[in-house]
Amino acid sequence: MTSVAVLGAGILGISAAVELLRCGARVTLVTEGHPASGASGRSLSWLNSGGEYPEPYHQLRLAGMDRYRTLLTRNPGIDWIRFDGGLHWDSDTLAERYESQRNKAYDARLLPAADVPVLVPGLDPAALPPAVLFNAGEGWVSLPHLIRHLLHEFALRGGALVTGAGTAAVVVEGGTAVGLRSEAGEFYPADAVLVAAGAGTSAVLHRLGYQLGDRSDLAMLVVTEPKAHGLRAVLNTPRVSVRPHPGSRLAMDHTWYLDQISPAGDGGWTVDPQVAQDLVDEASSLLAGHPRLVPQSWRIGLKPVPGDGLPVLGGVPGLPGCFVAFTHSGATLGIIAGELMAAELLTGRPHPVLAPFRPDRLLAAQDPALSVFRAAPAP
Ligand SMILES: Cc1cc2nc3c(=O)[nH]c(=O)nc-3n(C[C@H](O)[C@H](O)[C@H](O)COP(=O)(O)OP(=O)(O)OC[C@H]3O[C@@H](n4cnc5c(N)ncnc54)[C@H](O)[C@@H]3O)c2cc1C
Numbered sequence: 180m181t182s183v184a185v186l187g188a189g190i191l192g193i194s195a196a197v198e199l200l201r202c203g204a205r206v207t208l209v210t211e212g213h214p215a216s217g218a219s220g221r222s223l224s225w226l227n228s229g230g231e232y233p234e235p236y237h238q239l240r241l242a243g244m245d246r247y248r249t250l251l252t253r254n255p256g257i258d259w260i261r262f263d264g265g266l267h268w269d270s271d272t273l274a275e276r277y278e279s280q281r282n283k284a285y286d287a288r289l290l291p292a293a294d295v296p297v298l299v300p301g302l303d304p305a306a307l308p309p310a311v312l313f314n315a316g317e318g319w320v321s322l323p324h325l326i327r328h329l330l331h332e333f334a335l336r337g338g339a340l341v342t343g344a345g346t347a348a349v350v351v352e353g354g355t356a357v358g359l360r361s362e363a364g365e366f367y368p369a370d371a372v373l374v375a376a377g378a379g380t381s382a383v384l385h386r387l388g389y390q391l392g393d394r395s396d397l398a399m400l401v402v403t404e405p406k407a408h409g410l411r412a413v414l415n416t417p418r419v420s421v422r423p424h425p426g427s428r429l430a431m432d433h434t435w436y437l438d439q440i441s442p443a444g445d446g447g448w449t450v451d452p453q454v455a456q457d458l459v460d461e462a463s464s465l466l467a468g469h470p471r472l473v474p475q476s477w478r479i480g481l482k483p484v485p486g487d488g489l490p491v492l493g494g495v496p497g498l499p500g501c502f503v504a505f506t507h508s509g510a511t512l513g514i515i516a517g518e519l520m521a522a523e524l525l526t527g528r529p530h531p532v533l534a535p536f537r538p539d540r541l542l543a544a545q546d547p548a549l550s551v552f553r554a555a556p557a558p
Contacts, residue, residue: 181205181525184359184369186347186383188214188340190322191504192375194517195524197329200336202525207367209341209359214330217377219322221400221478223420223432224510225413226318227265229280229287235535236489237283239512242532246514247320258425259324263411265317266299268308269420277312286316296467301409306465319413319422320510321430341367348386349374349501356501371524373502374495378481380505384542387498391505392486392541397437397448397479401455403429404475408466419461429472431462440479448479483507485541492516492536493523503538 181204185192188210196208210216226247228240251260270276273289280287290298292307299313333340345362349372358368376383378395385391405427413422421431436454443449455474463472483505485491490506504520506512519530 181371182207182369183371183373183524184209184367185373185375186210186349186359187217187375187377187379188326188342189217189219189375189377189509190215190326190513191377191506191509191516191520192373193326193329193333194513195373195375195504195520196338196517197333197336198517198521199525200333200338202521204521204525205337206333207339207341207359207369208333209344209347209361209367211344211346211379213342214340215323215326217379218398218480218482218509219326219377219513221398221480222322222482222510223400223422223430224320224322225265225415225420225422226262226320226511227314227413228511229265229267229276229285229314229317231276231279233489233535235532239490239515239532239536240508243508243512243515244316244318246518247318250514254328257324257328259321260318261411261423262316262318263413263423264299265314265413265415266295266302267312267314267415268310269415269417273310273312280312280314286314288313288315299412301411301467302414302465303467303469313412317413320513321425322510322513324425325513341365346379346382349383351387351498351501355499356495371500371502373504373520373524375504377505377509378483380483380491380503384495384503385545387495387501388545389495390543390545391491391538394484394486394488395481396484397440398432398482399436399440399450399455399477399479400430400432401458401474401477403431403459403462404473406470406472408470410466414462414465416461416465419458419465421462421465428475429459429462431458433458433461450477450479452477483509487541490516490536491538491541492520492533493529493538496539496542497544
């Protein structure tokens with residue numbers, strides 16, 4: 180039986196860990212703090228493939244959405260995955276976006292504002308522009324709920340979870356990854372290692388002598404106190420992106436306030452609470468009846484973004500036994516990426532769907548003389 184040590188208990192690490200257990204591996208999951216303490220704990224998690232993506236990435240995202248539909252069908256009572264559509268008007272190129280989506284047979288409809296209430300409840304038609312883009316097949320997930328769900332299976336299948344490990348590192352012996360070591364020095368030996376450390380991934384690889392193209396950036400998710408609202412779709416608008424959240428809440432983010440976030444003394448970030456209030460007010464202005472929304476939490480931190488915006492999934496070149504999973508779209512890809520990475524890791528056979536997303540394109544050795552791989556252009 181193969182043993183695997185996974186670094187990082189965000190959605191990618193946990194999803195891969197559970198899939199590895201399903202396939203018969205022994206798994207130790209080692210994380211800095213607690214599960215979902217990174218980006219997965221503060222993600223908008225819009226499940227979509229509506230952007231201008233290279234075809235292989237579009238297909239991977241569609242497969243990712245498909246896995247969520249299956250999960251929802253198999254767990255019909257859950258309230259933390261929904262496919263009630265996405266409404267988009269955050270762009271002055273709406274018509275082009277619509278055309279491009281239609282050309283790919285992506286479920287897309289340009290709706291006059293007056294038609295919106297028929298298909299998309301909970302909105303004030305007066306707050307809408309003359310036309311909006313409706314993508315009926317899109318949805319959302321609450322990742323902390325999904326993580327709890329997966330951790331239940333992880334425990335039932337005998338996975339070992341190590342929380343509070345501090346800044347853990349990959350241990351290399353004889354040029355091969357042989358396990359993980361916690362900040363306090365505890366060693367977790369394994370036949371293979373998966374680094375799924377979110378925005379911490381480049382730091383983990385840096386300790387191994389690699390530089391990873393990384394544009395991880397600040398983000399803030401605001402979740403409201405419970406309030407009756409009729410919204411079911413995900414909205415992407417010029418001033419707020421918003422989705423329903425379990426418990427009659429709404430979750431939302433945007434980018435217009437990012438320059439108002441400043442470092443806090445404890446290594447985190449801080450923002451004037453009025454910014455969170457302004458964001459929920461933006462959401463309220465779009466909703467039927469303009470409910471008075473109150474921010475319950477606003478969580479700030481880095482959002483993992485690979486240097487070329489595309490996922491980084493596969494073996495680390497020049498370091499047998501070490502694999503990496505790092506992506507911007509970790510909600511949409513959360514289940515599929517774990518599934519495909521686990522298969523690769525256990526069989527040793529590269530999965531063809533992951534071919535365009537190999538780490539080597541964004542990795543360079545810190546000492547170029549030691550480089551045994553190429554730095555290729557993005558696919
Ligand atoms: C505001 C926001 C909105 C988003 N919107 C969307 C969206 O609409 N659609 C979408 O698909 N995606 C979205 N994303 C992105 C998605 O949420 C992330 O890609 C995904 O959650 C990343 O999961 P992860 O497991 O890679 O990383 P994380 O969830 O960050 O987990 C990594 C874990 O590793 C731990 N770790 C890091 N370094 C170490 C170390 N050295 N030792 C031990 N532990 C370590 C961290 O503590 C953390 O718990 C959004 C993200 C944010 C923040």
